[in-house]
Amino acid sequence: MAASVLVIGGAGYIGSHMVKMLARSGDRVAVFDNLSTGHRDAIGGADFVEGDLRVRSDIARAFAGRQIDVVLHFAACCYVGESVQEPAKYYANNVVGTLNLLDAMREAKVRRLVFSSTCATYGDPVSLPMAEDHPQQPVNPYGMTKLAAERAMADYGRAYGLGTVALRYFNAAGCDPEGELGERHDPETHLIPLVLREALRVRAGGNPADTQLQVFGDDFDTPDGTCVRDYVHIADLCAAHLKAMERLSGGGRCGFEAFNLGTGTGYSVKEVIETCRRVSGQDIRYRISGRRAGDPARLVAGAGRARGELGWVPEFNDLTAIVATSWGWFGRLSP
Ligand SMILES: NC(=O)c1ccc[n+]([C@@H]2O[C@H](COP(=O)([O-])OP(=O)(O)OC[C@H]3O[C@@H](n4cnc5c(N)ncnc54)[C@H](O)[C@@H]3O)[C@@H](O)[C@H]2O)c1
Incomplete structure (x- = not known):
């Protein structure tokens, strides 16, 4: 069934490919983005709300007047090296920004969330392949802030009935097979x-x-x-989000689950x-x-669980x- 989806960070590399896939599958899409690393021209004609997650009134505006079924949360600062130099920026965006989103969802009574997490939440591998039950001991502020966001989602699930699927990507790679969208990070580190x-x-x-x-x-x-x-294609990442949305819509599932996305x-x-x-x-x-x-x-x-x-x-x-x-x-x- 078609859903009404709010894509946070939808103008970025992975988010923009997701917006295209959602529009193809007939879902109604709104994008919230501050265009700090994203591109306005990457979201086509999608309903666009320009705003910053760190500003509570901005994110509240994205829910006002829209009936949202599910939120996909891609927005983050995501440079490992920079996170070591400037942890404050990472805690503000990836933790405070995410908490603002969770609170705005509570207020708007939206209870389904798919979160872009990362293998950086595991830290150094103690066993390979790395499955979801691998210890989570991040070795940099980027991984730490993503883990803090996961923990908040789990706590909000228990207390407020939020249902979250966290997808822990390994290395996102590739571009739109139709050649319409690409990877435009600046600086590029991939x-x-x-x-x-x-x-x-x-x-x-x-x-x-x-x-x-x-x-x-x-x-x-x-x-x-x-x-x-482990390089996982962007179209496969996006397809996993559709599966996660289906899982959340089945039977009012709440609580927190995490799945690795890698090949x-x-x-x-x-x-x-x-x-x-x-x-x-x-x-x-x-x-x-x-x-x-x-x-x-x-x-x-170790991606057997997602399969x-x-x-x-x-x-x-x-x-x-x-x-x-x-x-x-x-x-x-x-x-
Ligand atoms: N690219 C990868 O290999 C990879 C791997 C693991 C996890 N991830 C995660 O996937 C997500 C997307 O990554 P990406 O490569 O597409 O990054 P990206 O920088 O291309 O996209 C992030 C988007 O979020 C927006 N944004 C950032 N902060 C915001 C804020 N405060 N308010 C509103 N919008 C904001 C940016 O403008 C951008 O459009 C991130 O959460 C990242 O941590 C990416």
Whole structure:
């Protein structure tokens, strides 16, 4: 059945792909965003409320006059390095902003929430693959603020009847397979866009030897020495949100549940670069730099729970297919 959905942070990378998918499935969509990292042109004709989650009257305005069935909460600050330098910004946005949202939902009597959480809530892996019952011991303020938000949702569930599905993404990757939406972070810290931007530079006549692309460490305990991560395609992430919405609408479920979103397969940094080289046809080179503080060798999802309980089956299981959708977007840009 069609739902009325409020998408917080809907103008961002993942949120904008979600808005498109919701509109396709016939749901009514309103977007709330302060455009701090999002793009107004990424949400098409969706009903748009410009506002900041840190301002309670702004978020109250998004509920006023709208009958909302479910909220999808994508808005956050999400740079791990920055969160170490500027924790205040992360606590204000990711914790206080989220509490403002939960209180506005209480007031508006909206009881269903799907939350964009992260594998950063687990911290360093003590076992692999990482399942939902892996200890949650974040090693940076970004992960800590996301965990604090999860805990608040669980407490609001017990006390006020809020039903939350938290989806803990591993590495979100890829772009709209139809090429209409892309990944536009500034600064960009994600590997695939960084590598494809290097491909654009070379394609435009830049000397491959002048590359600024850095690989942080090639002496990890992995087959080729570079870090291994689990890349999950954005269309699969969005499809999981639809499954989470269905779960919340069935039988007035309340309380807190969390599901990992990953494919369960890891690819190394070198494998990603090689795939980008093949897909783009460009001579992409890189420099080896020292390890970054706090980068674990491997992060791979145990995603059996999302398959078993949400019925979520990722369609993009192959890195080449994921990168091809990114190149479908980046390949049309100039460097
Ligand atoms: N990209 C990934 O690989 C990844 C991995 C794990 C989890 N996540 C989570 O997924 C969510 C979306 O990530 P993304 O990559 O699309 O990020 P993004 O920066 O592209 O999108 C975030 C959106 O939220 C908006 N926003 C931020 N603060 C706001 C505020 N105070 N009020 C209103 N709007 C605000 C931004 O303008 C932007 O449109 C985040 O919560 C992030 O923590 C992302």
